[in-house]
Amino acid sequence: MEHKELKMLKAPFDQLVEKIKKNSGLEKEEVLRRIEAKKAKLSGLISNEGAAQIVAAELGISFEKQKMKIQDLMIGMKKVSIIGKIIDDPSIKKFKKQEREGELCSFSIADETSNIRIVLWDTKHIEMIKNGTLKKDAVIDIKNADVRGTTNREVHLNSFSELAQSTETIESTVLTKDTPIIRKxxxxxxxxxxxxxxxxxxxxxxxxxYVCPECGMKVTLEGDKATCVRHGSVLPKKxxxxxxxxxxxxxxxxxxxxxxxxxxxxxxxxxxxxxxxxxxxxxxxxxxxxxxxxxxxxxxxxxxxxxxxxxxxxxxxxxxxxxxxxxx
Ligand SMILES: [Zn+2]
Structure with missing residues (x-):
């Protein structure tokens, strides 16, 4: 326990390296080498802490207690914790997918490094938006959420995730403009x-x-007749x-x-x-x-x-x- 308190006094980066070392069994030098390699691969667009988080995630080490900056969130990260200010009016949409039916809520949050879209799936989280507990300009604490997405990163909260009004205030200017991660x-x-x-x-x-209007596959043209291998004779789309x-x-x-x-x-x-x-x-x-x-x-x-x-x-x-x- 005393050790734990000592560690809290260290800088976050050293703390991260320590945790990776302890949980992976790798030598400190190797952990640092991997972090450096990750930074180089991402063209230095990520901080030391961010690169360490990715190395940790790849080694299967989770950082539920470690707060991250929005710019360091990468698609595929799990159980992340962040703080941010809600910068737009949350929207609630109904969805229906086969047997599942419900609501989802989305909004953006920002900190001093970047901003990101947040998606809520859990009814008790959505209720906090509906009853006005959380609204635009509120600073929120998110724990145990996943970073999903294809080109754009999104933080998804499931029923195991935690959402709360933060006791912290964000004094510095938040970055509300989108800052995509650009690769070489x-x-x-x-x-x-x-x-x-x-x-x-x-x-x-x-x-x-020309493609088939049904499946989007290329069609064969013979005169004014178009044929799809799956759908037969079709009226093609250019x-x-x-x-x-x-x-x-x-x-x-x-x-x-x-x-x-x-x-x-x-x-x-x-x-x-x-x-x-x-x-x-x-x-x-x-x-x-x-x-x-x-x-x-x-x-x-x-x-x-x-x-x-x-x-x-x-x-x-x-x-x-x-x-x-x-x-x-
Ligand atoms: Zn077709």
Whole structure:
């Protein structure tokens, strides 16, 4: 017990290293080496404490008592504890999924490092929102929650999670602007979701293909007849595909956008006829080549050409002022 009190006086990072060492049986040097490797892999976008948390999670060590900063939360982490200020009005939605039916509540919280979406599934947690115990501007304590998501991180609370009004106050300014974790192209692996910030070097010609309206699979066309292997004769849907070559200074990568993502890239409303207009597309090409974008998507191997590709799910032009604010 005396040891425990002594440890509390140490800095959080040393505490984390100690706990990893004790629970994993690894030497301290090895624990530090792994933390350094993790930091390098994440391009230094994570703090020492954050990298230690990930190393711990990978070793199956949980940190139920350890409070984390929002910027250090990574998808896949379990049983995390955080404090944050509610920065928007919580919304409650009904959901129905096969035999399950109920409500879920979501809102965002922020601390001085970042902000994140919170999702409540438990009725007793949702009740705290409904009866006004917790509302916008309240500082809340979350314990034992999981970080889920695909491109965007979300903290999900289940019935084992704890939610309470915090006794702490957050005096410093909270970061309400979204700060996605950006990865270097050279460091993303195959079949991995990632956000990259890169310049468009090349913009290839757009092409079109037809898919089954039922399953989205490519159809075979014969004259004006379209056939899906699964659904037979169908009225096909036209889809567009656009490739761009992007570079973030670490490496370049071929990125592919389909319909919705193309409209996002071109910054226009969904209108297929625009994509078929060569002079409009040429104008857009001149506008986009050389511009920097934030791309959200997933890498995959193109076996046909034996190269890595990035499938763009969403993208937005990088506002230079935003970058200056965020990185200086
Ligand atoms: Zn089909």
């Amino acid at each position: 192209i050279s460091e993303i692996k195959n079949n991995e979701r990632a956000n990259i910030r890169a310049n468009v070097l090349q913009f290839f010609n757009i092409s079109f293909f 889809r567009a595909i656009l490739n761009v070559l992007v570079d973030d200074g670490s490496e370049n990568l071929r990125a592919t956008a389909f319909n919705e993502a193309i409209f996002k890239l071109l910054e226009i409303k969904e209108d297929m006829s625009k994509l078929e207009d060569p002079s409009f597309m040429l104008e857009k090409k001149q506008e986009i080549v050389g511009s920097e974008f934030l791309f959200m998507g997933k890498t995959r191997k193109n076996v046909l050409f034996n190269r890595d590709e990035f499938i763009i799910n969403d993208c937005e032009r990088v506002d230079p002022d935003m970058v200056i604010k965020q990185y200086t």
